Amino acid sequence: MSEAPLKPIPSIEIVTDRLVLRPMCEADIAVTVETLGNLEVSSRLARVPHPYTESDARWWLEETRRGRARGLSEHFMLVPRTGGAAIGAIGLHGDDGGRRAEVGYWIVQTQWSRGYAREALAALVRHAFSTRSPTISILEAKVHESNPASIRVLEACGFLDVDAVVCTSLATGTNSSARRFELRREGFEFTGS
Numbered sequence: 001m002s003e004a005p006l007k008p009i010p011s012i013e014i015v016t017d018r019l020v021l022r023p024m025c026e027a028d029i030a031v032t033v034e035t036l037g038n039l040e041v042s043s044r045l046a047r048v049p050h051p052y053t054e055s056d057a058r059w060w061l062e063e064t065r066r067g068r069a070r071g072l073s074e075h076f077m078l079v080p081r082t083g084g085a086a087i088g089a090i091g092l093h094g095d096d097g098g099r100r101a102e103v104g105y106w107i108v109q110t111q112w113s114r115g116y117a118r119e120a121l122a123a124l125v126r127h128a129f130s131t132r133s134p135t136i137s138i139l140e141a142k143v144h145e146s147n148p149a150s151i152r153v154l155e156a157c158g159f160l161d162v163d164a165v166v167c168t169s170l171a172t173g174t175n176s177s178a179r180r181f182e183l184r185r186e187g188f189e190f191t192g193s
């Protein structure tokens with residue numbers, strides 16, 4: 001039996017203690033080019049080319065809009081509630097059935113270790129499992145074994161290490177040993193704000 005076509009995903013904002021998660025716009029091109037141009041960031045992501053140019057960021061901006069229109073993915077920039085430029089990004093990329101989605105995120109390097117990724121991921125998980133329509137049943141993330149900060153973020157949000165996988169980095173053109181993490185909606189405890 002074939003699945004019903006997915007509906008477009010509405011643009012929303014998610015507010016946390018320190019952040020607003022909002023859709024990407026033109027104003028985010030510069031910070032995206034600068035951050036994804038940094039190999040410390042892009043080498044830990046799967047599909048980011050290096051060097052990373054303004055046209056790559058413009059393509060990505062359109063891709064985030066296409067993903068939302070097709071009901072497949074949701075992407076948010078992380079902006080401090082106090083104002084100023086975005087300090088990171090986070091997104092959900094779903095499969096055709098719309099019940100399973102992969103999460104991805106990055107934070108501007110000067111803002112690392114301030115708890116922003118954990119705060120954003122916790123909010124995204126709550127959204128995926130409760131406010132989103134349709135809700136997601138399984139979230140997953142693939143993380144290089146050499147990325148302890150991201151592993152820490154996933155574990156802090158309740159993700160479990162389920163598999164060994166190999167991850168490619170387009171930026172470095174290498175494959176590395178990685179772990180696949182999963183979080184299931186079933187049994188998830190909705191605590192905190």
Ligand SMILES: CC(C)(COP(=O)(O)OP(=O)(O)OC[C@H]1O[C@@H](n2cnc3c(N)ncnc32)[C@H](O)[C@@H]1OP(=O)(O)O)[C@@H](O)C(=O)NCCC(=O)NCCS
Nearest residue numbers: 041044106107112113114115116117118143148149150152
């Ligand atoms: C991974 C990344 C998003 C983390 O962002 P962040 O905002 O610094 O993360 P947080 O501050 O919320 O949490 C980081 C945690 O890792 C810990 N950590 C940082 N560096 C670490 C290291 N080298 N070894 C072990 N733990 C480390 C921090 O102490 C913190 O844990 P704590 O909250 O228990 O103290 C950021 O480093 C990044 O953008 N990396 C490049 C892109 C990337 O890796 N994306 C994820 C791909 S799966």
